[in-house]
Amino acid sequence: MAEFVPHPELPPPASSVGVVGWMRRNLFSGWLNSLLTVVALYLVVTALPPLLNWAFFSADFVGESRDACDSGGACWVFVNARFSTFMYGFYPAAQAWRVDLIFGTLLLLMSPLFFTGFRYKLQLGGFILFVYPWIAFGLMHGGLLGLPVVETAKWGGLSLTLLLAAVGCIAALPLGVLLALGRRSTDMPVVQTMCVVFIEFWRGVPLITVLFMSSVMLPLFLPEGVSFDKLLRALIGITLFQSAYMAEVVRGGLQAIPKGQYEAADALGLGYWRKMGLIILPQALKIVIPGIVNTFIALFKDTTLVIIVGLLEILGMVQNALNDPNWLGFSTEGYVFTAFVFWIFCFSMSRYSQWLERKLHTGHKR
Amino acid sequence: MAESANAAQAPSQRTDEVMIELRGVHKWYDKFHVLRDINLTVTKGERIVVCGPSGSGKSTMIRCINRLEEHQQGQIIVDGTELTSDLKQIEHIRKEVGMVFQHFNLFPHITVLENCVLAPMWVRKMPRKEAEEIAMNYLGRVKIPDQAMKYPGQLSGGQQQRVAIARSLCMNPRIMLFDEPTSALDPEMIKEVLDVMVELAESGMTMICVTHEMGFAKTVADRVIFMDRGEIIEQNEPHEFFNNPQNERTKLFLSQILNH
Numbered sequence: 319m320a321e322f323v324p325h326p327e328l329p330p331p332a333s334s335v336g337v338v339g340w341m342r343r344n345l346f347s348g349w350l351n352s353l354l355t356v357v358a359l360y361l362v363v364t365a366l367p368p369l370l371n372w373a374f375f376s377a378d379f380v381g382e383s384r385d386a387c388d389s390g391g392a393c394w395v396f397v398n399a400r401f402s403t404f405m406y407g408f409y410p411a412a413q414a415w416r417v418d419l420i421f422g423t424l425l426l427l428m429s430p431l432f433f434t435g436f437r438y439k440l441q442l443g444g445f446i447l448f449v450y451p452w453i454a455f456g457l458m459h460g461g462l463l464g465l466p467v468v469e470t471a472k473w474g475g476l477s478l479t480l481l482l483a484a485v486g487c488i489a490a491l492p493l494g495v496l497l498a499l500g501r502r503s504t505d506m507p508v509v510q511t512m513c514v515v516f517i518e519f520w521r522g523v524p525l526i527t528v529l530f531m532s533s534v535m536l537p538l539f540l541p542e543g544v545s546f547d548k549l550l551r552a553l554i555g556i557t558l559f560q561s562a563y564m565a566e567v568v569r570g571g572l573q574a575i576p577k578g579q580y581e582a583a584d585a586l587g588l589g590y591w592r593k594m595g596l597i598i599l600p601q602a603l604k605i606v607i608p609g610i611v612n613t614f615i616a617l618f619k620d621t622t623l624v625i626i627v628g629l630l631e632i633l634g635m636v637q638n639a640l641n642d643p644n645w646l647g648f649s650t651e652g653y654v655f656t657a658f659v660f661w662i663f664c665f666s667m668s669r670y671s672q673w674l675e676r677k678l679h680t681g682h683k684r
Numbered sequence: 685m686a687e688s689a690n691a692a693q694a695p696s697q698r699t700d701e702v703m704i705e706l707r708g709v710h711k712w713y714d715k716f717h718v719l720r721d722i723n724l725t726v727t728k729g730e731r732i733v734v735c736g737p738s739g740s741g742k743s744t745m746i747r748c749i750n751r752l753e754e755h756q757q758g759q760i761i762v763d764g765t766e767l768t769s770d771l772k773q774i775e776h777i778r779k780e781v782g783m784v785f786q787h788f789n790l791f792p793h794i795t796v797l798e799n800c801v802l803a804p805m806w807v808r809k810m811p812r813k814e815a816e817e818i819a820m821n822y823l824g825r826v827k828i829p830d831q832a833m834k835y836p837g838q839l840s841g842g843q844q845q846r847v848a849i850a851r852s853l854c855m856n857p858r859i860m861l862f863d864e865p866t867s868a869l870d871p872e873m874i875k876e877v878l879d880v881m882v883e884l885a886e887s888g889m890t891m892i893c894v895t896h897e898m899g900f901a902k903t904v905a906d907r908v909i910f911m912d913r914g915e916i917i918e919q920n921e922p923h924e925f926f927n928n929p930q931n932e933r934t935k936l937f938l939s940q941i942l943n944h
Contacts, residue, residue: 581752582789586803586855587778589771596802601793680793680835 373654384645396648397655400639404655407474407635413466417477420454434677447488470549476659479631482556482621487614489557494564495603499594501565502572513565520562526623528555533627552624560617567609571602604678611671615664632656701728702761703859703890704749709758711744711914718744719755720914726892728858731885733901733922734894736911737937742894745911746861749892750781763858779807782852786864788844790836796823796847797832800854808855815854822850826880842873846880853884860884862893896941902926910934 333339346352376391379398387393397404406414427446430436458481461467473481500506500513520528532551540546575598583593603610625634636652639645704726711719718741726732734742747753748760751767751774760767762777791799800819804810810818823829826846828839836844845865852860862881866874878900885891885904895901901908901922908925910918910933918931926942929935 576789578785578787578789579791582783582785582791584752585750585778585781585783585785586851587775587807588803589775589807592806596806597791601791604793678793680837 384648392651392654393648394651394655396639396645396651400635400642400645403475403639404632404635405475406477407630408472409468409474409477410466410472413460413468416457416460416465416468420457421477421480424450424454451485451488470547473549474630475635476632478624478629479618479621482553482624482631483614483618485553486556486560486617486621489553490560490564490613490617491610493557493561495568495599497561497565498568498572501569517562517565520559521566523559525556525559525620526626528559529623529627531555548627549629552627552629556617556620556624560613560620563613563616564610567606567613568602570609571604571606572598574605575602604675607671607675607678611667615667618664618667619660632659702726703728703730703763704892705759705761706745706748707759707761709745709748709755709760711741711748711753711755711757718914719748722758722914722916724909724916726859726890728890729888731889731891731904731906732893732909733905733907734892734909734911735896735898735901735937735941736917740911741914742911743863746783746863746892746894749859749861750778750783752783775807779855780857781859781861782855782857783861783863784845784848784852784865786867788836788841788848788868790844790848790851792836795833795835796828796839799836799847800832800851803851804854804856818856819850819854822853823847825853825883826850827876840873841869842876845869845873845877849877849880849884859890859892862891862895864894864896866895866897898926898942910937912937 333342345355372391374391376389377394378387378389378391379394380386381395382399384393384395386395402411402414406417409417424446427442427450430442431439436442456462457465458473459468459470497513497517500509501517503510529552532555533548536546536551579597579601580593583597588596621631622633624631625637630638633656636656640649640652702725704724706722706724709719709722710717722741722745724745734746736742744753748755748767749762754769755767763780765773765777767774767777790796791802794802797816797819800823801810801812801815804815804818805812820829820832823832826849828843828846828850831839831843831847836847839847849865865881866877869877874897878897881891881893881900882904893900893905905922907919908922909916910925910929910931912933918925918929918934920930925934926938929938
């Protein structure tokens, strides 16, 4: 019998690799694809130069008032002049360092979490989630250590947006997990029914009505003289609302875990909470990272709705500035700037989730 | 594999201490009667192989023993504790009863070593260092200590099943249940898993094993049980069971699986 000789390894044909290969595969793989490529190219060529021209080349960046804007492009002077109110709202300028300190410290605290080798992630994460919010609140609100009080009505701008989004996310996720577990606990019908009713109620109403009810209706039910902070009411409303969505996302993850995982955990005698906490949730939450981040992004953008109860986050502050007689007529710049800020944050969240998915992937399905 | 060494007539490890007792156990799935009046006593160190056609209730029976399935009538007493709906007792029994599944059911999000130390650390409250030593010892016994830092998804089926056996053993159980442990494996991996099981049987572990590996039954079983339609049709020591089956149904089953 002839000896086995392996076929020699050959290079791939030149037309399937490199720039030419990439273009053939992705841009001109058929007549329809080629046509779309040409149309897209045409749109880019016609739309991009005027856009760049407006935003950069003939735009004005520096100046004190609208008089500086005479080049015909975008007037970023407006954004420049009102920048601090977009960031801090009506927070006193002399105290703005407190806001900077809070968010700067938060960034510093969070940075080690992005490094794989850091050992005390759990402790640091716990500190950020459970301890830091109280420190941040104390610093923001003041009233201790000689810091002057800045009541919540003065909070606003991007710092308020971030506060609403952060508290909403941090509180909605654990609440959503509990609701999802409750909804799946078929052996406890009372708990299950309560969770189902809660989730379906909050998913059935628009957030804007929740906020409106919390500010207008709630005081009617409370005894005379008792009043909640407006911001607190908005926060509770957002959290409850988003936790219902979160619960459904997490439930999807729980359903994706094979029955064998539950059985193996049971057979080892882990008990319900350890089974869920150590085996099921780590896998389920990993599966639904895209859904969780999706909910976070939606929440982040939904914070703009608090304008209905008179809280001015970044979009509210921009609209407020647009009413300034000195700056009438710059709504395009204002909205483009706001959109850009939102895009930066939402895009970062999206990228972070993709990075997290890759990092947590352990090379298998089951 | 010394066939005569473990012959049922001279069970070296068996004692009279009763480990598992099923008395008149019935179970229904909705209206479907899956287990019908099951009576079974297993003594300490006894090795039992359960066989029978699919749907005969053999898996359901052993899954009742650690309460993965609930029985509706009769009594199941494991290691002196009766299984009721009392969660404390169920968890107590599960600590003492290890189980190996057809599809391994390793936890894919943690390493092989973490799979092994998780239950001892969280259920038995063992310090990590001690748990890791025990885990490495058992991973050595199933001959894959070098895979300890890998994730289950990086191992072959046979390796995964051996990890699953080691994971159960790390809890130091008094009883091991095997639910078709080789049915999901490629043929060339069956032997490595069976070898581990034979070694475990020789160490004196009380075992109930649902399997179609008749070679394994002949080698290590003290008793072979044949089930059909939710009933125990026949049970005997392996030599008699295979060479002199009494029931017509048993004869038919054996002729089908042995002469193919």
